[in-house]
Amino acid sequence: MSEFIETRGLKKIYCVGEQSVEALKGVDLEIAQGDFVVFMGHSGSGKTTLVSTIGGLTRPTEGTVLIEGNDIWKLNDKQLSNFRNRKIGFMFQAFSLLPTLNVLNNVVMPLIFSNASQKKDTDRLRSKAISLLADLEMEKKINSFPSELSGGEQRRVAIARALINDPEIILADEPTGELDIRTEREVMDIFSHINDTYQKTLIVVSHSLTWLEKAKTIIVMKEGLLFKDVDDPVEAIMEGVCKR
Amino acid sequence: MSILKLSILELTRRPKKNMVIASAIVISVALLTSLSIVSDSANLAIMEIIAKTGHTLTVRPAVSSASADAKEGSSEFKLTTSEVVLGSYIPETAVPEIMKYYEKAIKEGWEKKGGLVSNPGIPGIYLEPATWAPRLFEKAEVDGSEAIVTGIDIHKEYFVRFWWSLTCGNWPSNVTTMNVNTNISAIYTMSSDGKVAVDKAEYGVDSSSGRVIAVEKKAAKTEMHGKTHKAAPMRPMETMEGWDDAYLGGAYAKARDLKLGDKLAVNKTAFTVRGILEETNSADDYMVFIPLRTAQRLFHKEGFISLVSVRAMCPNCPVGDAMVELNKNVTGITAVSQLDVAGVQFDFFNMLYKFLLAVVVSTIAVGIFSIFNIVTGSLYARIREIGMLKAIGASRFQLFSIFIFEHFILGLAAGIGGYLLGLGMAYILNTLLDIGAVIQIAPNFIWRALLLGIVCSIVAIIYPAYKLSKLKITETFRTQWET
DSSP states (O other), X not given: XXXXXXXEEEEEEEEETTEEEEEEEEEEEXXXXXXXXXXXXXXXXSHHHHHHHHTTSSOOSEEEEEETTEEGGGSOHHHHHHHHHHHEEEEOSSSOSOTTSOHHHHHHHHHHTSGGGGSTTHHHHHHXXXXXXXXXXXXXXXXXXXXXXXXXXXXXXXXXXXXXXOOSEEEEESXXXXXXXXXXXXXXXXXXXXXXXXXXXXXXXXXXXGGGGTOSEEEEEETTEEEESOSOHHHHHHHSOOOO | OOHHHHHHHHHTTOXXXXXXXXXXXXXXXXXXXXXXXXXXXXXHHHHXXXXXXXXXXXXXXSOSSHHHHHHHHHGGGTOOTTTOOOSOOEEGGGHHHHHHHHHHHHHHHHHHHOHHHHSTTOOOOEEEEEEEEEEEEEEEEETTEEEEEEEEOHHHHHHHOTTOOEEEEOOOOOOTTOOGGGTXXXXXXXXXXXXXXXXXXXXXXXXXXXXXXXXXXXXXXXXXXXXXXXXXXXXXXXXXXXXXXEEEOHHHHHHHTOOTTOEEEETTEEEEEEEEEOOOSXXXXXXXXXXXXXXXHHTTOTTEESEEEEEEOOTTOOHHHHHXXXXXXXXXXXXXXHHHHHHHHHHHHHHHHHHHHHHHHHXXXXXXXXXXXXXXXXXXXXXXXXXXXXXXXXXHHHHHHHHHHHHHHHHHXXXXXXXXXXXXXXXXXXXXXXXXXXOOOOHHHHHHHHHHHHHHHHHHHHHHHHHHHHSOHHHHTTTTSOO
């Protein structure tokens, strides 16, 4: 595995009224291509800020984010949108699918914002969406609407959408939040399947310890700092302190 | 899938809110459309009246109470009292004097203005003959109800009111009883040197139809600058056949359910309905017309008339000069130019239009503000969805486009709805206020309505859409993407 994602001295300060909160306190991080990283930690530890900074969603106050050696925060709005569209597949805990679109249209939605929708390969990408949905055992639901799907099915659609543009990185924020244990395991299996089959770099933010058995790398965060390769992540999370 | 399709689908997602927004736009568009349609139609109607009667002077007895008298007797039929004079009369013997001053004023005025000057490039213009028509108005009992009965010389009347036509029946065909030579007093001809020649008109009987026609006089056909200019041929006409013939205004016939051939008792004297006039949106619509001589005998007003309409069909006819001349020189009469009357109406409508326009514009401004509030609330409710769209690659411009498309479609649909409602409102207003305009589907109003709908909708969204499209993604996920 070669180094793929790199952050150097990443800092993020939020201003809330007159107070400022330092969410990231100079994070240095390397993630190899094809890795399956899970960020864990208490609420407010800075894990989501770090992941959203890597995904081109949150501009850091200081430091750099290099993806394949390119500093993404030097891109303009259009280039950054294009980067998110092509390089990254996002999965959110909620508000992920548009209720007016059926499953197939939700999956192909990122294509609207890429040039692909104006090219001849639209049909090919639609076929790809159907194939992805079939891979996720959702082929019978392509014409269903989100309101007709269970929580687990909605997650599968979100995963298919995250994969439609064949991105190299999948960022998922609490992808199994609010799911029952059985569905949570199903989703995790899908993530492992994606990581193994498509060789995608997976970055997951979660509170669930169940991810520990699936992830290749566990990174524990506390107060804007990260702890990588901890001996006992559970203990580290519970105690909130561990050796660096 | 496309951004446009996404916008359409998003529109269907919040039907109630969008209906409220659309309603505000529909009302705004409908108000402006109905106002514009009614105003334009009313202006057109006035212009039409000007075209018809613009060169007509109405000579009435110089009394101030005429309108009040008329009002009392005409309320049932909504008479336009400006034309009706009851209880005051002009002796018929005054007519030659009236015509003398009228013709003098027209001739001098036209020479002074210079037909050639006001119509450059046209070497000679024929003035059509000045014509006049007397009327005698009386309040009478018609089939047990009070009505305005008008004695007319139908031959002369037809000359002045050339727009008259019958919905049923015929004009009289007996031509022998009419003294047609007194109807048209003169034909004016202006030569290239600006001098006006005045010739008496001549009449003959058309051998094929038996109708009286004004014949072309040789003197009125002149060579000017090598071109022959012919006076416009007179319209064929027929005269009253019998003393007991009655012609009814269209609205009166409708109100009384009278048909061709029906008998009608005017002060207990029987008349036969020989024709029903097409409605002209004038007082004529509510009148019963009988022959002038019969009316004079029936109402014991031999030798008297209520008014004289004088029509001079000529380009730039100086009727204003004639009005001044008549009012100055002929005692006991008041001459009113129809052009002036129409002008006053025109000014009134313009003033009313401007006032209502200000009200409507204020309403639209309030409407846009309301839409702005609803839209802002609605968009902020979609804030996480916006964040998601940005996260999956929607650029600021693409997001902005989604909102604009949504509101373009909404505005377009509301514009169509507003136009249709406005058209309906215009019909209702026209009927309720009895404006008498002809409401038409005009393409320029459709475009204006659509444009207004779209502008209202987009103006209301442009600022919140701009702000939201600029929103940082993490701000949209503030509660989800914890720090």
